[in-house]
Amino acid sequence: DIQMTQSPSSVSASVGDRVTITCQASQGISSYLAWYQQKPGKAPKLLIYAASSLQSGVPSRFSGSGSGTDFTLTISSLQPEDFATYYCQQANSFPLTFGGGTKVEVK
Amino acid sequence: EVQLVESGGGLVHPGGSLRLSCAASGFTFSSSEMNWVRQAPGKGLEWVSYSSSSGSIMYYADSVKGRFTISRDNAKNSLYLQMNSLRAEDTAIYYCARELGRGVYYFDYWGQGILVTVSS
Numbered sequence: 001d002i003q004m005t006q007s008p009s010s011v012s013a014s015v016g017d018r019v020t021i022t023c024q025a026s027q028g029i030s031s032y033l034a035w036y037q038q039k040p041g042k043a044p045k046l047l048i049y050a051a052s053s054l055q056s057g058v059p060s061r062f063s064g065s066g067s068g069t070d071f072t073l074t075i076s077s078l079q080p081e082d083f084a085t086y087y088c089q090q091a092n093s094f095p096l097t098f099g100g101g102t103k104v105e106v107k
Numbered sequence: 108e109v110q111l112v113e114s115g116g117g118l119v120h121p122g123g124s125l126r127l128s129c130a131a132s133g134f135t136f137s138s139s140e141m142n143w144v145r146q147a148p149g150k151g152l153e154w155v156s157y158s159s160s161s162g163s164i165m166y167y168a169d170s171v172k173g174r175f176t177i178s179r180d181n182a183k184n185s186l187y188l189q190m191n192s193l194r195a196e197d198t199a200i201y202y203c204a205r206e207l208g209r210g211v212y213y214f215d216y217w218g219q220g221i222l223v224t225v226s227s
Contacts (some may be wrong), residue, residue: 001169032211032212034213034214036214038152039220043202043217043218043219043220044152044202044214045217046213046215048212049211049213049215050211050213067219087152088215089152089154089214091211094166094212095167095168096142096154096157097152097154098151098152101151103186
């Protein structure tokens with residue numbers, strides 16, 4: 001199985017900050033990676049797929065990069081509605097696996 | 108508007124069974140690959156099972172293989188998860204999720220989730 005390791009597990013930030021979250025796969029997954037945002041009590045929301053493609057309706061302050069084993073989600077200017085938990089997911093092979101999550105908290 | 112609505116959750120004793128349903132609307136269900144994803148209380152996301160659009164291909168996480176069965180009824184626009192031999196560690200919110208399509212396994216729409224509690 002492919003293990004997905006996210007870091008950090010939590011980050012404290014202020015509105016307007018640039019936030020970067022990393023995800024590392026235990027083996028190469030090409031660009032088969034997605035990023036999701038989840039708010040408390042809600043279902044996850046797809047932000048980025050294929051490592052860098054922005055899902056329809058997602059603000060352009062979200063961006064993704066990487067390929068192979070190392071990936072990054074960047075929020076260029078954090079907005080109040082962005083405080084949430086973020087998960088990466090590999091879509092290269094079954095079983096599909098998620099990272100452990102990164103909670104973006106108010107500083 | 109795409110909608111996925113789960114039902115069938117609740118409290119069940121260890122060793123018991125439960126059948127979850129997911130009613131789909133707003134898209135061509137019979138052309139969509141579907142999945143179940145779960146989240147234990149306060150924990151991260153765990154993929155559970157996959158169904159191809161026809162239902163002929165299924166995959167399972169090792170943690171549920173042999174106990175859970177995914178199925179679908181395309182005439183009723185519904186996805187199911189039959190859960191047998193339930194364990195305490197199966198306690199979670201269960202989401203049905205649609206794949207983005209084009210043969211890639213990203214989840215673009217999710218239901219609101221349904222809670223399954225396994226406890227004596």
